[in-house]
Amino acid sequence: MRSRLFAISDLHLSINNPKPMDIFGGNWQDYLQKIKNDWDKKVRDNDIVVIAGDISWAMTLENAIPDLQFLSTLKGHKIIIKGNHDYWWGTISNVRKSLPKKLYALQNDSLRIGKYVFCGSRGWMLPDKKSLSEQDNKIYQREQIRLKMSIDSAKKISNKKDKLVCIMHYPPFNSKLEESEFTKIIEDNDIKIVIYGHLHGKSKSTLITKRKKTTYYLTSCDKVNNTLVRIK
Numbered sequence: 001m002r003s004r005l006f007a008i009s010d011l012h013l014s015i016n017n018p019k020p021m022d023i024f025g026g027n028w029q030d031y032l033q034k035i036k037n038d039w040d041k042k043v044r045d046n047d048i049v050v051i052a053g054d055i056s057w058a059m060t061l062e063n064a065i066p067d068l069q070f071l072s073t074l075k076g077h078k079i080i081i082k083g084n085h086d087y088w089w090g091t092i093s094n095v096r097k098s099l100p101k102k103l104y105a106l107q108n109d110s111l112r113i114g115k116y117v118f119c120g121s122r123g124w125m126l127p128d129k130k131s132l133s134e135q136d137n138k139i140y141q142r143e144q145i146r147l148k149m150s151i152d153s154a155k156k157i158s159n160k161k162d163k164l165v166c167i168m169h170y171p172p173f174n175s176k177l178e179e180s181e182f183t184k185i186i187e188d189n190d191i192k193i194v195i196y197g198h199l200h201g202k203s204k205s206t207l208i209t210k211r212k213k214t215t216y217y218l219t220s221c222d223k224v225n226n227t228l229v230r231i232k
Helices: 031-042 061-072 092-098 134-157 181-188
Strands: 005-008 048-051 077-080 103-105 111-113 116-121 163-168 193-196 208-211 214-218 229-231
Touching (some): 061 103, 134 163, 134 181, 181 214
Parallel strands (some): 005 048, 077 103
16 A cells, blocks of 8 residues: 655644643644544554654753654654754754654655655745845755755655655745745755745745645644645
């Protein structure tokens, strides 16, 4: 049976130290139970679920373990990428040592499961209208390098029948959906599917965006009514 692909992001887990999320709006009321219920209905053991960043509120890897263990109880292969609030995410080697079975962390490299090959990077704020600070610009440049490294890795392990999927946390374009260095890298490498998160609340954001031959999926849980997005 072929694996199906789903996605969601910005779970902001805090299993051992509950942090109320409903202060951010009604969509956060009992959101985690809604996600779990939907997950249980949709996902089979051989399916894949991408979680595009902001996984846990924990500040240390040790404190994030209960949140990672919670994810491990859910069905399917889970692929995670770092978000801007994932302060617990230190060196990738330590993160991977702490991951339960069927939970995979992506950073600077790629991962193949079934017919899918996954690549990507966290991304960062874009130079939009005003210049980035010196520090933010350094991160913006570094994330471009990481994205290229990951895509190059994905191409080395993929074949013609595989589907390349790029995962980011930050949106790769601005509110006007204009081209950025990230979209250039993605589209120049003929990536057809991009999954991202980060955007919340009342921001005017399109859930599915088409640019050239690439389809971009916004999957922040409060924007998709706390349900998994099927990526077809």
